[in-house]
Amino acid sequence: MRIPAPDSRPVALTIAGSDSGGGAGIQADLATMAAHGVFGTSAVTAVTAQNTRGVESSHVLPIEEIEAQLEAVTDDFAVGAAKTGMLATTTVIETVADRARAFDFPLVVDPVMVATSGDRLLEADAERAYEDLLGEATLATPNADEAAVLTDVAVTDGESAREAGEAILETGVDAVLVKGGHVPGERVRDVLVTDDSVRAFEHPRVDTDATHGSGCALAAAIAARLASGDSLESAVEGATDFLARAVRYSYDVGEGDGAVNHMAPLRNQAAREPTAEDVHALVDRFVDADVSSLVPEVGMNVVGATPYAESVAETAAVEGRITRTLSGIKPNRGVRFGASSHVARFLLAAREFAPDLRFALNCRFDADVEVALEERDWPVAEYDRGAQPSEIRDTEGSTMGWGARQAFADREEPPVAVIDRGEVGKEALVKLLAADPDALADRALTLESTLGQ
């Protein structure tokens, strides 16, 4: 027999409704907790018949059954934090408020009233019951609509968010996160208000309607992080970052708008090693094929982004680049995450337009390369460094983001090669991009053999 190796985990609890569609409610909360390395327990308040299009019907469990679940969980597990979602009726809210008096762990209350689809999840007039529950809570996470119902303050900007947060603090809750998802604007601003501080957490807005389950995921992520020992501020910071990625890489499921991707951050983490191996294998292929004729003076780099990469630290590349030798080419050091700045930033900026692009490299560029590219008849774009406004160069500190925007914006088909003709002191280069390593290798090797003809 083998000895067991038990895995000890923080425990979190969700008190919420079931979403048969899987994107919100209990299902979202447990997935989010699992994605945070936290063991998730649950007390189901109601069962909804729901999908990505809307809520068909909803059945509230008998109050004794909700209490029995709360009792079963808190009696046995060392719960580190809890969250509430759909509580459905005044009676359920009051029961949870009553139970919460004995909780010795933080409680996050997401005052769920209406689903993203527009369907009600709380009986009419039950909103007032939230006051008692909030009095027992560590954090409330209202969106602008919920904040307006709870306070009569219309949340339209940072100032009104603070005002609404302060009004909700009157219930006795320790902190309020007034979410900005429903407030129009280029950036989403979630404002955390406590008795002695106000702090905004900002993210660029993702142009999507696939936000089903976003509020559930955010509150569950905060609870999971609190259960793991985070401070409130760092739990909110980590959870809003988590949600930003879950929204950008939403699940394309169902006929409706789709749901947030609770697993994107975890899958991204898990993809690091295979991504680094892909870069390694690409470098080996290029060394074996001796693509010297493609290697620029500054050296070539080969970059691989994890599938949900958002930063240079999530791209693998060759440390010290690949350079020419007397007998061929060689990578100067190993493959490491964050090793490329130039090509990695270009790839990340290109992913703002074509998010499936994951691999890129930079090649030498001259008139022969240009002829070879023309012969292949690939979609090719270019940008002119000289045309870059100096303010952008100063604020972004690099030409890569701007260059990618020039090359990718307003095109039907993303380019597979992007020419940078350089300028005085900047070598001309062409960058090749692809969704998978084989496509990148094929393009590089095809370009190399076309050049050799």
Ligand SMILES: Cc1ncc(CO)c(N)n1
């Ligand atoms: C069960 C349930 N809880 C919460 C929400 C809010 O998105 C939903 N749609 N369904």
